[in-house]
Structures are given as C-alpha cells and as structure tokens.
Amino acid sequence: MTYTPTRASLVKATLLSVSLALPGWAQEEETVTEEPTSPSVTAETVVATVNGEDITVAHVAAARATLPQQYQQLPNEVLLPGLVDQLVQQTVLSQAIDQISPMIEIQLDNERRQMVAAQKIESVVSDGVDEAAIQAAYDAKYEGAEPTTEWNASHILVETEAEAADLVEQAREEDADFAALAKEHSTGPSGPSGGELGWFSTGMMVEPFETAVADMEAGDVQGPIQTEFGWHVIKLNETREKGAPALEEVRQEIVAELQTSAVEEAVAKLLEDADVERMDIETLDPAILTDPSMFQ
Structure with missing residues (x-):
C-alpha cells in the first residue's frame, strides 16, 4: 500500500x-479551570x-x-x-509497525531536509530584513523619482467601427450622459458601471487605448479606437500627477523583495562554497519518478 x-x-x-x-x-x-502553568x-x-x-x-x-x-x-x-x-x-x-517502508524513510529524509532548510531561510530573512534595510531599499527605489501621470477614464466598447463612430457623436452632444450610453451600449465588463475604468498609469492599458488617452484633455471624447477587444469610445474624466508612494504604502512589496533577494544571495553563496556533484540527468528516464518499484 x-x-x-x-x-x-x-x-x-x-x-x-x-x-x-x-x-x-x-x-x-x-x-477545565484556568490555573497558571507550573514553573516546574x-x-x-x-x-x-x-x-x-x-x-x-x-x-x-x-x-x-x-x-x-x-x-x-x-x-x-x-x-x-x-x-x-x-x-x-x-x-x-x-x-x-515491524519495519518502516522505504518510501516513508525517504519521505522522512525529505521532510527533515525541508524543515531544516526553512529554519535557515527564516534566519536569513530575519538577519537581512530590518527597518534600516527597508528604509534603504525604499530610498534607493523612490528617492528623486519623477511624478507619473495617471488618468481616470470611462469607455464604451462595441463590436463595430460604425457603432463606435455613432456613439462618439452622441457622447459629444451637449448635455450627453456618457455613463448612460455606456450602460446601454457597452459590451465590456465596465458597462454596467457606466464604463468607468478608474485610475490607471502607463503600461496598464493596451497601447492604442493608452496612446489615445495620453493625447486627450479632461472632458474630451475620442474614438473610434480599435484594440484587440473591439472598438472603443473613450472619455477622459481627469488626470493627475502622482509622486512617490509613502513607505507604508509599499512596505510589504519592499519587504518581499528584500526577503527574496536575501534568500537568493544566501543560496548562491552556499552553493558557491559547497562541493556539489551532479550526474547527467539527461541519461535518466523521467518515468522513474512514477515507478513503484523504486520503493520496494
């Protein structure tokens, strides 16, 4: 078994x-009665x-x-x-059990190896990720960073260029309700919410869409714009310049980066100093991984 x-x-x-x-x-x-743990x-x-x-x-x-x-x-x-x-x-x-099976013996070897390695990783992370390291990484990444432009836009997504062109004309009319047009005509997931896309920055939208938005002024309606998703009618609601985030906003991201870097460096150093001999695994048949005879 x-x-x-x-x-x-x-x-x-x-x-x-x-x-x-x-x-x-x-x-x-x-x-059960709550009693203090005996000092002994x-x-x-x-x-x-x-x-x-x-x-x-x-x-x-x-x-x-x-x-x-x-x-x-x-x-x-x-x-x-x-x-x-x-x-x-x-x-x-x-x-x-009279005798532990070979598979269990090997699994115990692997489990011990994994747990001891995890203890070493915890030590590496603890030593390499402190408040000073976090602050230094934040300063290196964001100090002197130029403000980035962010856009807030809405859109209407339809299947044909003709539909989009007609909706552009309707959206540019005086007192036009862009959100209502989006709810009625848009086939995209943002349609029910009036086409609102929220805030986004460079690299977050497909290129034709982003290029169009970058050339618009707040309140402009542009289209038809074709992307892989269909034809868009775009309304730019607002723009803003956003500076470097506060440390607390990106703390978890920085900590994760420092942890990964610390572990990678530690493993690389240990491997460099270790005497590791490997056989040419190209000569192995991968089917051995599921060969039950390995543990008989």
Whole structure:
C-alpha cells in the first residue's frame, strides 16, 4: 500500500477529530479551570509514556503548530488533551509497525531536509530584513523619482467601427450622459458601471487605448479606437500627477523583495562554497519518478 503525505495528513486530522467528538471531551472542557502553568513544567516534561517511549510538552507544542487550520482556532485548553491523545494514538500505531517502508524513510529524509532548510531561510530573512534595510531599499527605489501621470477614464466598447463612430457623436452632444450610453451600449465588463475604468498609469492599458488617452484633455471624447477587444469610445474624466508612494504604502512589496533577494544571495553563496556533484540527468528516464518499484 502506498503511503502518501496527503494520507498522513488525513489520518492525523481524523485522529484528532475523533478525539474531539468523544463525549469525554465536552466534559473535560467544562471542568477545565484556568490555573497558571507550573514553573516546574519545561519542554522536557513528560505528559505520557507509551511502552517506554516518552511524549513531552515540546512534542505536544510542536504538534499544535502543525494542526490543520480548522483546529488552529480552538483554545489551548481544548486542544491540549486532544493533542496528547493524538500523540499517544500515533505512538502506539507507529510502534505496531515491524519495519518502516522505504518510501516513508525517504519521505522522512525529505521532510527533515525541508524543515531544516526553512529554519535557515527564516534566519536569513530575519538577519537581512530590518527597518534600516527597508528604509534603504525604499530610498534607493523612490528617492528623486519623477511624478507619473495617471488618468481616470470611462469607455464604451462595441463590436463595430460604425457603432463606435455613432456613439462618439452622441457622447459629444451637449448635455450627453456618457455613463448612460455606456450602460446601454457597452459590451465590456465596465458597462454596467457606466464604463468607468478608474485610475490607471502607463503600461496598464493596451497601447492604442493608452496612446489615445495620453493625447486627450479632461472632458474630451475620442474614438473610434480599435484594440484587440473591439472598438472603443473613450472619455477622459481627469488626470493627475502622482509622486512617490509613502513607505507604508509599499512596505510589504519592499519587504518581499528584500526577503527574496536575501534568500537568493544566501543560496548562491552556499552553493558557491559547497562541493556539489551532479550526474547527467539527461541519461535518466523521467518515468522513474512514477515507478513503484523504486520503493520496494
């Protein structure tokens, strides 16, 4: 029988959900009293022993950190006895196996490798992304940046040039209601909202549309303008010059860039210093990835 991580996660969640469903759980939750944690309790404190194998407070805390999201919301006083039960059940099940399958052994190798690598990444990110680095990256990216032009426009999208030309004439009439024309005639997704496109800047619209808008004055109506989507009648509502964003507006973007850069640099340095030998994988048949005999 093939044992996969997905099935492992399912079994883990099932064991806990069964424990939560037992009547004893409700009774225990009702009788729990809030008492301060004893100073003598440490990570090594044993909460259960199964056939001589200890389960510690640290094991329980680590199990809580990997619970499915639906259980993460439960209070610790509810989770604690359930997690102990879960670990006892897992321990007795694992002890009942005479020999761990080759696939499980390899998956454990991969899981340990992944978790240790993640710890190193966390360390790299923590060391490389602080407030000073964020400010320096912001200054380098935006200091002295020229203001950019942004446009606020509405449009009517139709299938033919003739339709667009006729709507241009109607939209240019005195007291014309562009929004009403868009709601009645536009085939685009903005039609129901009167053709409003909101604010946009260079590169956000297809080129013929953007070129037309860039040459317009606020209040102008232009068309027909053809793009890959059809024929447009465009009304420019307003323009503005927007300077550099405030740091808080782009903080998350800068943090993500710094994190990515820090990890990439760390990996590159480690690989440069590492003794890595690779075989020519071109000689491998990709079918080996799904060959069940690999784990027999």
